[in-house]
Amino acid sequence: MTKDDWLARYRKDQKRPVRFSTVSDMEVEPLYTAEDAPPDGERIGVPGEFPYTRGVYPSMYRGRLWTMRQFAGFGTAEDTNERFRFLLAQGQTGISTAFDMPTLMGYDADHPRARGEVGREGVAVSSLVDMRALFEGIRLDQVTTSMTVNCTASAVLAMYLAVAEEHGTPWTALGGTVQNDMLKEFIAQKEWICPPEPSLRIVVDMIEFCAREVPRWHAVSISGYHIREAGSTAVQELAFTLADGLTYVEAARKRGMAVDDFAPRLSFFFNLHNDFLEEVAKLRAARRLWATLMRDRFGARDPRSLRLRTHAQTAGCSLTAQQPVNNVVRVAVQALAGVLGGVQSLHTNSLDETLALPSEQAAMVALRTQQILAEESGVTNTIDPLGGSWAIEALTDRIERDARIDGLGGMVHAIELGYPQKEIAEAAYVYQQQIDRGEKIVVGVNRYQVPEEHPVELLRVPLEVEQRQAERVRRVKRERNGAQAREALARVRAAAESGENVMPPIVTAVRALCTVGEIADVYREVFGVYRDPAWV
Amino acid sequence: MGLSERPLRILIAKAGLDGHDRGAKIIARALRDGGFEVIYTGLHQTPEMIAEAAVQEDVDAVGLSILSGAHLTLFPAVIEELRRRGGSDVLVFGGGIVPDEDVASLAAAGVARIFTPGATTQEIVAWVREHVRPRTA
Numbered sequence: 322m323t324k325d326d327w328l329a330r331y332r333k334d335q336k337r338p339v340r341f342s343t344v345s346d347m348e349v350e351p352l353y354t355a356e357d358a359p360p361d362g363e364r365i366g367v368p369g370e371f372p373y374t375r376g377v378y379p380s381m382y383r384g385r386l387w388t389m390r391q392f393a394g395f396g397t398a399e400d401t402n403e404r405f406r407f408l409l410a411q412g413q414t415g416i417s418t419a420f421d422m423p424t425l426m427g428y429d430a431d432h433p434r435a436r437g438e439v440g441r442e443g444v445a446v447s448s449l450v451d452m453r454a455l456f457e458g459i460r461l462d463q464v465t466t467s468m469t470v471n472c473t474a475s476a477v478l479a480m481y482l483a484v485a486e487e488h489g490t491p492w493t494a495l496g497g498t499v500q501n502d503m504l505k506e507f508i509a510q511k512e513w514i515c516p517p518e519p520s521l522r523i524v525v526d527m528i529e530f531c532a533r534e535v536p537r538w539h540a541v542s543i544s545g546y547h548i549r550e551a552g553s554t555a556v557q558e559l560a561f562t563l564a565d566g567l568t569y570v571e572a573a574r575k576r577g578m579a580v581d582d583f584a585p586r587l588s589f590f591f592n593l594h595n596d597f598l599e600e601v602a603k604l605r606a607a608r609r610l611w612a613t614l615m616r617d618r619f620g621a622r623d624p625r626s627l628r629l630r631t632h633a634q635t636a637g638c639s640l641t642a643q644q645p646v647n648n649v650v651r652v653a654v655q656a657l658a659g660v661l662g663g664v665q666s667l668h669t670n671s672l673d674e675t676l677a678l679p680s681e682q683a684a685m686v687a688l689r690t691q692q693i694l695a696e697e698s699g700v701t702n703t704i705d706p707l708g709g710s711w712a713i714e715a716l717t718d719r720i721e722r723d724a725r726i727d728g729l730g731g732m733v734h735a736i737e738l739g740y741p742q743k744e745i746a747e748a749a750y751v752y753q754q755q756i757d758r759g760e761k762i763v764v765g766v767n768r769y770q771v772p773e774e775h776p777v778e779l780l781r782v783p784l785e786v787e788q789r790q791a792e793r794v795r796r797v798k799r800e801r802n803g804a805q806a807r808e809a810l811a812r813v814r815a816a817a818e819s820g821e822n823v824m825p826p827i828v829t830a831v832r833a834l835c836t837v838g839e840i841a842d843v844y845r846e847v848f849g850v851y852r853d854p855a856w857v
Numbered sequence: 858m859g860l861s862e863r864p865l866r867i868l869i870a871k872a873g874l875d876g877h878d879r880g881a882k883i884i885a886r887a888l889r890d891g892g893f894e895v896i897y898t899g900l901h902q903t904p905e906m907i908a909e910a911a912v913q914e915d916v917d918a919v920g921l922s923i924l925s926g927a928h929l930t931l932f933p934a935v936i937e938e939l940r941r942r943g944g945s946d947v948l949v950f951g952g953g954i955v956p957d958e959d960v961a962s963l964a965a966a967g968v969a970r971i972f973t974p975g976a977t978t979q980e981i982v983a984w985v986r987e988h989v990r991p992r993t994a
Contacts, residue, residue, distance in 0.1 A: 422873065422874035422875050422925055422927075423874060425874070426874045426901070428874070433903075434874065434903065435874075436927075436930055436934075437873065437927035437929070437930025437931055437934075438873055438874055438875075438925055438926075438927045438930075441925060441926035441927055442875060442925050442926055506876075509876075510876050511876025511877075511878060511900055512874075512875075512876050550879070551878075551879050552879050638879075641974065641975060642973060642974040642975055643974075643975050675954065675974045676954065676956055677926070677954070677956060678926070746879075746882050746886075749879050749882070749883060750882075750883055750886055750887075753883050753887075753978060754978070756977075757977040757978050757979055766975045767977075779956055782926070784929075852899070853878075853899035853900040853901065854899070855897050855898065855899030855900075857882055857885045857886055857889070857895070857897045
């Protein structure tokens, strides 16, 4: 039977009045056949070989499981240290740190702008004193640490390096990541201090510094996660993320670095939304696009420069406050897409995240979800089991084609025009209308609702945390060697003004107990403050 | 157009340091599409900045979006700053990640309504239409 004959039978048989499209509103065919995805050995390839469609390593999860890295942080450094140790004791294999909004935006806990926010969305870290407490008793040479921090990443990484020194751990033994992706901040997550140009310059300072001093560190994690959370489609997530990546590569090359000297340490971070096939295809397309761009546009030779290694997190924005236990199922499906999409590291969200920060019990279910996938489901036994599926290969090709970013130009310019910001807001509005009209179904929200109370127990961060934390940073400032701290900050300022790499003086400054807020103040004074253009 | 026919003017505001503006922008656009005049403050506003903007722009209501967990501090602060500027009759409503037990304390502090995840834009627009009245007749 030909496909056309089959289609005629299908149309007669097909009764449901549904528009069959992905969560990103990409329409999909009723059936994919060999005609849709001609077997092309080269484009699909084998794991560990260009173009890496089937995975970046030859042995993938048979060689090493993905890193189970649960994002955690709340209250004081002591509270979060306790959560880290709990998660490690439960079999988590990497640390991921969530900082509170004042730390992320460059305000100390005693600043008026920090009011109400200390320790609420993450852990409060103002000075080296907090950073010491955060990693107390954790072997920094035996665990890799990810820190989600961007415009203040330079200060926070410097504190981590200073803590490692105090532990007697050489910087060369440290593995981990600072997110430090300022371009996506302007596009999506929207935490910033200074305008895009100087922000990019500080990112490049950190890429350069880490390549030289902390060779196992990822100085930037090029992130689509927040772009998707802000409402983009899967294709926009991929397109804008790769465009951001290319902008960093170009900026580092302009600084005089050879592509193979820094590209092996670039890493990525993608979202795992509800649409299973779309997400698997997105990750496969991402690897193929990046490898091709790095080889053909930048002449990268080192295979490590071509490999798109990525962390992934299930989609916070897909979770529902209604019937929150259902979120466990959403997270499991999303995490499975990540695993079958070949990610290197994974965070699974907790069922209570639309209500509060994760409770210990909810965080444990989330981690157990990964362990069940790894140890019980059997999907890790063979590499890229979906490879060669006509549907998966056709969707991979389609997303690769749609996410091509030629002609977008540098992202700094695109951000100044507001192009990605407006595109994402538009997609978010369209999606919300589809939900409000019932065209897209969210179980428990616009179908299958029940009258309910929220039965889950929530984590509450007591208000005293704020006073305690503010008092602690005031004491640090009072008791430190003031002359030494002032001199260290002056050296940070001189580097910021002259164009010299800011990292060495920042490391000296945090050792002298200069705070996140003080270093951010130098940036504000030297580079100016960026304001939200407030496009609607 | 007489003064009383002026479309209701709503300030949509993002208080605090977080950058979660997806909801605020959707609500701003839905209210605008619903015939209201909407002013959006942009991100990272202090309660003082929001109250100042509300009074200067002579708005009839303020819709506050908070997803940072700082709602118990920031909502009452906005209401207090409005009162200090003679804007105690500006209706304050809002939305975000707000646990049920906090909704009651916010109501006691003078917040007219809190919308939590799952609320539709139609529901919010309809509520604003029903509850917001012009401050000056």
